[in-house]
Amino acid sequence: MSAPKVTVLDYGSGNVRSVVRALEHVGAEVTLSAKSQDVLNADGLVVPGVGAFAAVMKGLKDVDALRLIGRRVAGGRPVLGICVGLQILFDEGVEHGVRTAGMGEWPGKVERLQAEVVPHMGWNTVSPPEDSVLFNGIEDERFYFVHSYGVQHWDFDVSQPMMKPPQVTWSDHGGRFIAAVENGPLSATQFHPEKSGDAGAQLLRNWIGRLGKP
Template sequence: MIAIFDYGMGNLHSVSKAIERLGYEAVVTSDPRVIMEADGAVLPGVGAFGDAMANLRESGLEEVVKRYAGSGKPLLGICLGMQLLFSESEEHGRHEGLNLLPGRVVRFQGDYKVPHMGWNDLEFLQPSPLFEGLEPGHVYFVHSYHALPERQEDLLAVTDYHQPVTAIVGRGSVYGMQFHPEKSGELGTALLRRFLEMTARRAG
């Protein structure tokens, strides 16, 4: 079973339906017991970083996310959910994140269109269980802020939008995707499937 964190900010329906289409049970929940018993967990997110962290704290789910990450079970952050994994964000002021991955989230700066919206190629930087048997291709992005990991080994894939942009991160069993895999065609579906396969393997 895959738990999807329900903290009031996320595209919960589309993520749960994508997981179910791949043959896995998905439960949208804010119940810590249900989350901690799940084989894998997804932290979605749409909106502003500060609001999302406030919701996680007020709902008591901030500590649940951290405990889940510490359990060694696979955890996937999607879009804003990926950004929340980092130490801090400068979106509308400075906000502390979950600090599961060291680094910060900053706004795109330059004479080009923001938000970054549309289909962009991925470049895989290093081996990962997420990439087994896959070739890089296009996925769908919508974001005005991007993550700057402190540790290069946490950076698994980038895309190019006037600069290298963090697309996939991972350390241990914690992963993040800046794009929406459930909206990213064949490659997005395949990456989500790899994550779900990892949860099944660990669950035995």
């Protein structure tokens, strides 16, 4: 059986090499690229993100990645966002009083964490839903976070009975914030699986294990 082909989106964000190595470690064939054919044709796409919300959105726009990510999601092709790669999937980010529009895949606002110590840096537990795919077998593990901003409220419209609501995983640092979301082909984590040791490696295995499956 051939290894799943995963593209890590290369748009100027830091930390991409560690993501590439982590995915290779769990058995993926990895390409680091922003070329449309690599982004669209891969079995899975990983969108890393480090730094400010606005800077990440600009970097993605500069390589036409927002359109390509949207095409993958519309076609049911798996995408995994990491850290700010999760945040930009929400409606907007607010940093230092500046509002920046996100992709709007999920409702919510990225705001500064309401904690005495910020950034939230280090290991923390999470509370995933019972039928989570990403956290299967690692529900009680700790994951590595480095962030000052997060989504602290979730208000998804469940009035449409034919639409399965996303699965939301929470963590806590001075208050609850979203640690991960699973929504059909679109998944994302606020923490860094590539820095989360064996638990992070298993989460990546869980994700690539679903590539190519309905």
